[in-house]
Each structure stands twice: as structure tokens, then as C-alpha cells.
Amino acid sequence: xxxxxxxxxxxxxxxxxxxxxxxxxxxxxxxxxxxxxxxxxxxxxxxxxxxxxxxxxxxxxxxxxxxxxxxxxxxxxxxxxxxxxxxxxxxxxxxxxxxxxxxxxxxxxxxxxxxxxxxxxxxxxxxxxxxxxxxxxxxxxxxxxxxxxxxxxxxxxxxxxxxxxxxxxxxxxxxxxxxxxxxxxxxxxxxxxxxxxxxxxxxxxxxxxxxxxxxxxxxxxxxxxxxxxxxxxxxxxxxxxxxxxxxxxxxxxxxxxxxxxxxxxxxxxxxxxxxxxxxxxxxxxxxxxxxxxxxxxxxxxxxxxxxxxxxxxxxxxxxxxxxxxxxxxxxxxxxxxxxxxxxxxxxxxxxxxxxxxxxxxxxxxxxxxxxxxxxxxxxxxxxxxxxxxxxxxxxxxxxx
Amino acid sequence: xxxxxxxxxxxxxxxxxxxxxxxxxxxxxxxxxxxxxxxxxxxxxxxxxxxxxxxxxxxxxxxxxxxxxxxxxxxxxxxxxxxxxxxxxxxxxxxxxxxx
Numbered sequence: 339x340x341x342x343x344x345x346x347x348x349x350x351x352x353x354x355x356x357x358x359x360x361x362x363x364x365x366x367x368x369x370x371x372x373x374x375x376x377x378x379x380x381x382x383x384x385x386x387x388x389x390x391x392x393x394x395x396x397x398x399x400x401x402x403x404x405x406x407x408x409x410x411x412x413x414x415x416x417x418x419x420x421x422x423x424x425x426x427x428x429x430x431x432x433x434x435x436x437x438x439x440x441x442x443x444x445x446x447x448x449x450x451x452x453x454x455x456x457x458x459x460x461x462x463x464x465x466x467x468x469x470x471x472x473x474x475x476x477x478x479x480x481x482x483x484x485x486x487x488x489x490x491x492x493x494x495x496x497x498x499x500x501x502x503x504x505x506x507x508x509x510x511x512x513x514x515x516x517x518x519x520x521x522x523x524x525x526x527x528x529x530x531x532x533x534x535x536x537x538x539x540x541x542x543x544x545x546x547x548x549x550x551x552x553x554x555x556x557x558x559x560x561x562x563x564x565x566x567x568x569x570x571x572x573x574x575x576x577x578x579x580x581x582x583x584x585x586x587x588x589x590x591x592x593x594x595x596x597x598x599x600x601x602x603x604x605x606x607x608x609x610x611x612x613x614x615x616x617x618x619x620x621x622x623x624x625x626x627x628x629x630x631x632x633x634x635x636x637x638x639x640x641x642x643x644x645x646x647x648x649x650x651x652x653x654x655x656x657x658x659x660x661x662x663x664x665x666x667x668x669x670x671x672x673x674x675x676x677x678x679x680x681x682x683x684x685x686x687x688x689x690x691x692x693x694x695x696x697x698x699x700x701x702x703x704x705x706x707x708x709x710x711x712x713x714x715x716x717x718x719x720x721x722x723x724x725x726x727x728x729x730x731x732x733x734x735x736x737x738x
Numbered sequence: 739x740x741x742x743x744x745x746x747x748x749x750x751x752x753x754x755x756x757x758x759x760x761x762x763x764x765x766x767x768x769x770x771x772x773x774x775x776x777x778x779x780x781x782x783x784x785x786x787x788x789x790x791x792x793x794x795x796x797x798x799x800x801x802x803x804x805x806x807x808x809x810x811x812x813x814x815x816x817x818x819x820x821x822x823x824x825x826x827x828x829x830x831x832x833x834x835x836x837x838x
Binding site for chain 1: 745749755756758
């Protein structure tokens with residue numbers, strides 16, 4: 339039997355569903371591996387952030403650091419808040435005067451590029467010597483990091499959380515509750531507008547208007563979601579969702595609209611609202627294809643093999659992200675390299691190859707490598723399966 | 739015949755593109771996973787105390803300031819007495835116990 343026939347995407351439905359089931363089981367195993375292998379002992383770390391700490395006592399949710407003579411040298415606490423790809427845990431040390439003596443990033447799941455940028459800009463050092471009463475907010479008393487705002491906000495929010503614990507349980511001076519303002523601005527509005535345009539554009543009968551609207555949404559997606567906000571849909575977001583790393587909705591409405599919209603439309607309407615309508619990277623490749631009039635190239639005899647290779651890459655990314663609980667590490671899309679002009683040499687080479695290939699064929703990354711296409715396939719197949727089960731159950735159920 | 743040859747070339751190019759990209763994707767994963775150094779950094783007000791004992795070298799001029807209030811007063815001008823070359827004091831061994 340030939341390899342291509344074994345991997346045929348038109349294989350009997352029950353075999354495809356068996357593969358779907360096996361992949362769900364493997365993903366569950368990876369999830370549990372990640373869940374049970376992610377604990378770290380913070381007590382030895384306290385000496386790194388509080389001077390003279392030689393002994394530590396746990397008091398409620400905070401750590402009391404004692405010097406060698408047994409006198410309290412300071413307090414430490416853990417804070418956690420959502421970053422770009424998962425929670426960021428910060429250990430914060432405060433002296434008896436209420437000033438921050440040190441901070442330690444205990445755990446983070448960010449994309450290495452974002453994280454290096456944060457460290458390179460000296461962002462965490464800014465918190466040192468601040469009083470516990472200071473706002474510790476981006477663009478107020480802490481400078482944000484351009485290009486990694488979400489990660490920076492995650493670090494700031496988890497630091498604030500730790501400081502609040504120490505203020506209440508250590509310094510005996512509780513801080514007033516944080517105001518929870520809902521962040522809703524141009525990115526969220528643009529996203530809603532793009533969904534609406536895609537939804538109505540899809541239903542248009544006139545192909546000329548459909549094409550015009552599609553190009554409008556594609557270019558808006560590329561310029562606004564890509565180059566201006568650098569906020570495309572990524573596999574890291576899917577892994578964050580599966581890992582249970584759901585960000586605070588007050589500050590991250592965009593995340594919910596983007597992911598929720600895709601899941602909702604794909605599940606209810608059985609249509610992919612994103613890839614062909616406003617994916618920034620897809621639009622970029624399509625612009626390049628326009629330059630050379632490049633066409634889709636997918637040899638039939640290799641089609642199934644490439645399809646399953648793409649699925650295999652996506653599935654490996656999901657397993658890696660879930661087992662290591664580091665969604666940022668699992669993603670391999672060159673989106674940040676293009677839209678944020680940031681990436682290591684491997685990522686730059688990867689992007690250059692895709693750009694060159696885009697001049698020869700239509701959307702090579704989307705058709706052969708993108709991990710998001712298999713995610714839609716998965717949702718679509720699950721939807722079909724549930725629907726069939728529901729119909730069969732309805733047929734069997736006695737009518738009143 | 740010509741068509742078959744060009745088709746073969748296209749297929750070869752496509753296979754090359756996909757193979758290189760897959761290799762690069764694995765390289766991206768490997769690079770990200772081997773990036774352990776930046777996983778858990780810490781930032782500290784002064785010099786981090788990473789080991790049980792470490793050496794701290796102070797210059798003679800800095801020693802005067804450190805032994806005083808820590809903030810030089812206008813009277814204690816650091817370059818009041820010009821010395822040809824600042825003489826380094828002996829290296830002080832500071833241990834956490836000695837520091838307290």
C-alpha cells in the first residue's frame with residue numbers, strides 16, 4: 339500500500355474519527371503531565387530577593403524572611419497574572435520600610451522573543467525600590483515595553499498582587515481594592531468590525547462585491563491586526579485556552595473576542611471566519627502572490643501527505659505546549675518576525691523562505707505549515723460528529 | 739514529456755520547501771526549549787548574594803564614604819586631597835555573617 343493512500347484525507351470517516359479520538363487522548367495525557375510537573379519550591383528563592391534572609395517562615399499567604407539573629411528582615415509573596423501565553427508568577431521581596439528589595443520571575447510561559455525583549459529593556463528592575471503604596475502600573479510609574487505590552491502588564495499585575503498580599507498580611511497596611519476597568523478600544527472595535535464584514539461579506543451573492551469586501555478586510559487585518567497591534571491568532575493562544583490560562587477579561591477582551599469569535603462561528607456556522615477574511619499573515623502572502631500572479635500549487639498525489647504533515651506539526655505543537663505548560667515555546671508561526679521585526683536568525687531565515695515561496699505559489703504557509711488550519715479541521719470534524727450523533731439520537735428517541 | 743519534467747521540478751521544489759521549513763520549525767522548537775537561562779531570572783536592589791562567601795574590593799576613597807554615613811557631605815569632598823594614585827585597600831572578605 340502506498341504512503342499517500344494510507345494518509346489519504348478521504349479515508350473512511352471512522353478511521354479519521356479514530357485518529358481524532360487518539361489525538362484527544364494523547365492531548366489529555368500531555369495536559370496531565372503538564373499539570374503535575376509544574377510545581378516549584380519558592381522558599382530557596384527568597385534569599386535572592388531579600389538581603390540577609392537566612393531563614394523563612396510561612397505566615398498565611400506570605401513568607402517572612404528572618405536574618406541570622408532571628409529578626410524579621412523582610413517579607414516575600416507570590417503573585418500571578420496572565421501574560422501573553424500563560425500566567426507569569428512573580429516572587430516579590432519587601433523590606434520593613436515597605437520598599438521592594440527584589441523581584442524574581444518564578445514562572446513564565448512567554449514566547450522566548452517577547453521575554454528576551456522584556457529582560458533586555460530592563461523592565462523587571464524598574465520595580466526595585468518602589469514603595470508598596472506606589473501604583474506599579476504601566477505608563478504611570480513603570481515604563482511599558484514597546485512590542486511586549488501584554489507580557490509587561492502580566493509582570494506588573496503579578497507584582498502588584500504580591501505587594502498587596504504583603505501589605506495586608508506582612509506590613510499590616512492593606513491597600514484599597516484595585517479598580518477593574520474594562521479595556522475596550524480600537525483593537526477590539528476593529529476585530530468586531532472585521533468579524534461583521536466577514537460574516538455579511540460571506541453571504542453576499544455578488545462575487546465582485548464579495549471580492550472587494552474580502553480585500554478590504556484582508557488589508558485591514560494585515561495593517562491593523564498585523565503591523566499596528568501585532569495581535570494575530572496563534573497556536574499559543576489555543577494552547578493557553580486548553581491549559582486553562584485564561585486571561586483576566588477586563589484587560590484582555592481582545593483575546594476573548596478573537597478566540598471566542600472563531601470558535602463560535604466555526605461551531606455554529608461551520609465556516610472559518612478568520613483565515614480567508616482577515617488573517618494578517620495570510621493577507622501578506624496573498625499580496626505577494628498578487629505581485630507575481632502566483633497560483634495555488636498542490637499536487638494531487640501528495641496532497642494527503644502534506645495535509646497530514648501539517649496536522650502532525652500542529653499536534654506536536656499542542657502536545658509540547660500542554661506537557662511543558664509553555665504555550666509560547668510551542669508556537670512556530672513567523673508572525674512576530676514579520677509584524678514586529680523581531681526574531682532570532684532561525685526565525686528570520688524561516689520568514690525569508692516563506693516570503694520567497696509566496697512569490698511562487700499561493701499562500702504556502704497557510705497551505706502547508708500553518709498550525710491553525712488543522713485546528714479548524716478538528717473543530718469541524720467534532721462538530722460533524724456531534725451533529726450526526728444528535729440526529730441519530732433524535733431519530734431513535736420516541737416522539738411525544 | 740516537457741510537461742512531465744516541469745511538473746517533476748515543481749514537485750521537487752515544493753518538497754524542498756516543505757522539508758526545509760519543517761527542519762526550521764524543529765530548530766525553532768529546539769532553540770526555544772534549550773533557552774533555559776532566561777527562564778527564572780531575579781533582580782535585586784544591590785549586588786546579588788549568590789554564594790555563601792564572595793569578595794568585595796573597595797578603593798580607598800570609596801572606603802571612606804562607605805564607612806561614614808554613606809552620603810558624602812559637602813565638607814567631605816572626595817578629591818579634596820589629591821593623591822597621585824589611589825591606593826587600593828586590602829580585599830575584604832565578606833560573608834553573610836560578617837555583613838550582619
